[in-house]
Amino acid sequence: MSTEEKRQEILAKLKNAVIQYDEDTSKEASKEALELGLEANDAIFNGLVSGMEEVGRLFEAQEYFVPELLMCADALYAGLDILKPHVKQLELGVRGSVVIGTVEGDVHDIGKNIVKMMFDVAGFTVYDLGRDVPLDKFVEEQMKTDSDLVCLSAMMTTTMVGMKKVIEDLKAKNPNVKIMIGGAPVSQDIADKWGADGYAKDANNALKDAINMISSLKKLKEEAEAKKGS
Amino acid sequence: MSEITPKERVLKLFAGEETDRPPCFSGMGNVTTEGLKKYGYKFAALHSNAKMMSDAAASTYKLFGFECVVVPFDLCVEAEALGCEINVYAHLEDILYPTIKKKLIHTEDEMDIRIPSDLSVRGRIPLIKETIGLIKADIGNKVAVGTYVLGPFTLAGQIMELNDLLKLSFKKPDKVGKLLDMLSDAIIIVAKEFEKAGADYITVREMGATSDVLSPRVFKNLILPYLKKIFAELKTNTVLHICGKTNDIAVSMVESGARAISVDQKNDIAETRKKIGNDSLLFGNYDPYNVLVSGTPEKVRETIRKCLDDGVSAVWPGCDIWPTVPPENIIAMMDEAKKYRR
Numbered sequence: 013m014s015t016e017e018k019r020q021e022i023l024a025k026l027k028n029a030v031i032q033y034d035e036d037t038s039k040e041a042s043k044e045a046l047e048l049g050l051e052a053n054d055a056i057f058n059g060l061v062s063g064m065e066e067v068g069r070l071f072e073a074q075e076y077f078v079p080e081l082l083m084c085a086d087a088l089y090a091g092l093d094i095l096k097p098h099v100k101q102l103e104l105g106v107r108g109s110v111v112i113g114t115v116e117g118d119v120h121d122i123g124k125n126i127v128k129m130m131f132d133v134a135g136f137t138v139y140d141l142g143r144d145v146p147l148d149k150f151v152e153e154q155m156k157t158d159s160d161l162v163c164l165s166a167m168m169t170t171t172m173v174g175m176k177k178v179i180e181d182l183k184a185k186n187p188n189v190k191i192m193i194g195g196a197p198v199s200q201d202i203a204d205k206w207g208a209d210g211y212a213k214d215a216n217n218a219l220k221d222a223i224n225m226i227s228s229l230k231k232l233k234e235e236a237e238a239k240k241g242s
Numbered sequence: 243m244s245e246i247t248p249k250e251r252v253l254k255l256f257a258g259e260e261t262d263r264p265p266c267f268s269g270m271g272n273v274t275t276e277g278l279k280k281y282g283y284k285f286a287a288l289h290s291n292a293k294m295m296s297d298a299a300a301s302t303y304k305l306f307g308f309e310c311v312v313v314p315f316d317l318c319v320e321a322e323a324l325g326c327e328i329n330v331y332a333h334l335e336d337i338l339y340p341t342i343k344k345k346l347i348h349t350e351d352e353m354d355i356r357i358p359s360d361l362s363v364r365g366r367i368p369l370i371k372e373t374i375g376l377i378k379a380d381i382g383n384k385v386a387v388g389t390y391v392l393g394p395f396t397l398a399g400q401i402m403e404l405n406d407l408l409k410l411s412f413k414k415p416d417k418v419g420k421l422l423d424m425l426s427d428a429i430i431i432v433a434k435e436f437e438k439a440g441a442d443y444i445t446v447r448e449m450g451a452t453s454d455v456l457s458p459r460v461f462k463n464l465i466l467p468y469l470k471k472i473f474a475e476l477k478t479n480t481v482l483h484i485c486g487k488t489n490d491i492a493v494s495m496v497e498s499g500a501r502a503i504s505v506d507q508k509n510d511i512a513e514t515r516k517k518i519g520n521d522s523l524l525f526g527n528y529d530p531y532n533v534l535v536s537g538t539p540e541k542v543r544e545t546i547r548k549c550l551d552d553g554v555s556a557v558w559p560g561c562d563i564w565p566t567v568p569p570e571n572i573i574a575m576m577d578e579a580k581k582y583r584r
Binding site: 074077078079080082083086116117118119120121122125144168169170171173174196197199 | 404409411412454456530562564
């Protein structure tokens with residue numbers, strides 16, 4: 013079997029481990045990938061993330077629901093924990109750090125954790141404030157860490173209104189910071205009205221949005237490498 | 243002939259009798275900032291004071307003619323009585339609903355809990371009963387008094403990590419089933435106390451089992467049996483409320499044995515009506531925030547008309563009414579409901 017064939021085999025194994033929420037196989041395939049000398053980034057993006065893309069599709073088709081999504085995420089992390097120490101730092105010219113949390117009054121954090129996972133995958137430094145986070149804390153943490161991005165999550169209409177204040181405070185203190193909001197009650201209309209830069213409709217869309225964002229980072233990297241090569 | 247009271251209208255609806263028009267009421271929280279202003283109350287202070295809770299709850303009827311009075315205003319009563327700690331956000335001026343601060347079950351091994359033998363007198367259960375009594379004494383002859391309990395799956399998601407509960411309902415459904423069975427018993431005890439206090443109807447809120455989260459198959463196999471158990475035990479009028487996607491479980495919701503089912507704005511009412519037939523009571527489904535709070539009065543009227551045209555049995559919100567609702571929107575809603583003739 014050629015190296016390329018073996019590579020394809022391992023990538024498929026990683027992908028299927030995520031889709032079939034099989035943590036053990038995910039770990040095993042990640043070790044095999046390293047033994048074979050695969051780039052950790054290759055195994056993460058073309059194996060694990062590729063599996064998660066399929067999970068997103070299954071979720072959208074209502075073949076998978078949130079329990080499956082959570083188990084797939086566990087399988088992804090099982091592999092990621094092994095591969096991550098071997099990742100070569102992406103040279104993208106961006107710092108890539110993000111403050112993320114669920115706003116005060118809201119104790120739902122599943123959607124937030126799915127988005128966090130994709131930032132972890134992309135090699136971001138994630139400052140996870142957890143759930144039921146006092147509104148001032150987001151501004152404080154952004155200032156302290158000088159993060160590029162702040163992600164706010166709310167699952168309830170009643171807590172979503174708190175986001176407006178955080179967005180205003182953040183933009184007043186640091187007009188360059190990018191703000192992404194998400195959760196069941198959030199709409200594009202609300203994101204526009206309140207001045208958020210990005211919006212994710214629900215766990216599924218958040219996953220898709222995050223994947224799209226990661227893909228565009230990947231593209232940047234490939235372009236940078238292509239330039240270097242030429 | 244004198245006009246019938248809101249109470250008669252609601253009770254006739256539950257009894258399956260003809261009414262002059264569909265009532266406009268709710269089984270969930272509907273206190274408004276107008277009501278809070280009337281008494282000078284702070285939202286966070288309402289949850290632990292029977293007098294204040296009853297005043298605030300009755301104010302939406304007194305100010306706007308909304309055709310019910312519903313207590314409490316938060317979803318933590320049962321979890322608190324079972325031993326969780328709650329946060330009412332007393333330090334904030336803004337309105338936030340209380341949440342669970344400290345859970346009861348932290349790991350899978352702790353799932354084998356027992357119902358406290360004195361559950362009916364724990365936490366705020368006596369307070370809610372007292373509040374229902376105060377409202378009944380004040381205006382109980384004119385307006386129906388409602389209350390609510392959580393469904394077993396939603397309650398389980400409060401006393402343990404939702405993340406764990408969801409994964410276990412897939413990996414170890416027997417273990418989750420055992421917990422839901424125990425919680426159903428607890429819910430029956432609490433709901434019976436509220437019946438004793440005089441509640442005219444009780445809504446079981448099982449929003450954790452929405453098809454946005456769980457497959458209709460899991461709903462049917464794992465959750466529906468315990469909902470059936472609860473509704474079989476209750477004597478008063480009952481409503482089963484689930485928010486989010488519900489079209490694929492609407493028939494199962496009716497099979498639960500609840501007298502009426504309640505759904506939110508994500509449900510296609512015309513389709514649901516077709517599926518469940520004309521004999522079942524279907525409540526819903528205007529968006530209590532994007533229509534009632536941030537919409538125009540004209541948008542409110544259009545939405546109410548559409549709900550009724552599509553086949554709801556009562557004008558009823560998809561969730562708790564958010565307190566900052568503009569008075570002109572509630573007035574428009576009541577007016578549209580009153581004008582409507584089938």
